[in-house]
Amino acid sequence: MVTDLAAKAELLRSLHVPGDPLVLPNAWDVGSARAVVDAGFPVVATASNAIAAALGYDDGEGAPREEMMFVAGRIAASVEVPVTVDAEAGYGLAPGELVELLVGIGAAGCNIEDTDHVNGGLVDVDVRAAYLGAMREAAGRAGVPLVINARVDSYFPASPHHGDDRLADAVSRARAYWSAGADCVFVPGAGPADLREVVAAVAVVNAGLPLEGGSLEELRAAGVARVSVGPQLYRSALDHLRADLQLLSGAPTA
Numbered sequence: 001m002v003t004d005l006a007a008k009a010e011l012l013r014s015l016h017v018p019g020d021p022l023v024l025p026n027a028w029d030v031g032s033a034r035a036v037v038d039a040g041f042p043v044v045a046t047a048s049n050a051i052a053a054a055l056g057y058d059d060g061e062g063a064p065r066e067e068m069m070f071v072a073g074r075i076a077a078s079v080e081v082p083v084t085v086d087a088e089a090g091y092g093l094a095p096g097e098l099v100e101l102l103v104g105i106g107a108a109g110c111n112i113e114d115t116d117h118v119n120g121g122l123v124d125v126d127v128r129a130a131y132l133g134a135m136r137e138a139a140g141r142a143g144v145p146l147v148i149n150a151r152v153d154s155y156f157p158a159s160p161h162h163g164d165d166r167l168a169d170a171v172s173r174a175r176a177y178w179s180a181g182a183d184c185v186f187v188p189g190a191g192p193a194d195l196r197e198v199v200a201a202v203a204v205v206n207a208g209l210p211l212e213g214g215s216l217e218e219l220r221a222a223g224v225a226r227v228s229v230g231p232q233l234y235r236s237a238l239d240h241l242r243a244d245l246q247l248l249s250g251a252p253t254a
Contacts, residue, residue, distance in 0.1 A: 008081075008082035013183055016204050019225075021224050021226050024227065026045045042082075043081055044081055048063075065092075069101060089117055096141075100138070109183075111151055112150055125176050128176075147183045152177070175202060184226055186205075192218045195224055204226075207227055207228075
């Protein structure tokens, strides 16, 4: 199993090409994951926000770790392609424990964010960088070169930064996480101009793509290597469900 998972991790890493990004339509259950694969995408990424919502919990580590990882493990077991798991902020686990858990459920990669869900704000950059470095070492010991995508939340409401300070903080955090061993740095909320600055600092960058009003071409031109849509597909599926339910109930559609 370790050999197969290691190969999946190497494949996942190889698909991160600046300017020709890996596009990830994020899944929330086995059915959505299989739909992603059937559509021809080479990797499945989970969306913690969507999984938590589907389970009836709030995002931001509001769902029990065991339930979140059970769903992620079922997804990984249901498809042949590499699966990268949104592990939120690590669920309070030590780096080695988190790596052991991810490898155990068959994850080839993971997202780790720097929002502090316990105390508010963002985790201190040096503390988070040390955590990522310890994850990298633990993955090496496990024999699985886990693809670590470090999420930088400088543009999120939890961040104390505003205006141009957000970019400066994002670049600083991106450099620290990259140096610590992250394979990719995710800066949700950053526009193409700011993303170019992050790409210049660390090379392999993940960007978010709004399904409405977003431009994949702009992100390619900015040099990003990975694109995610997060929980948007889950929300879109719910919108279609509500429309169908209105038809069945005889209620007028919006």
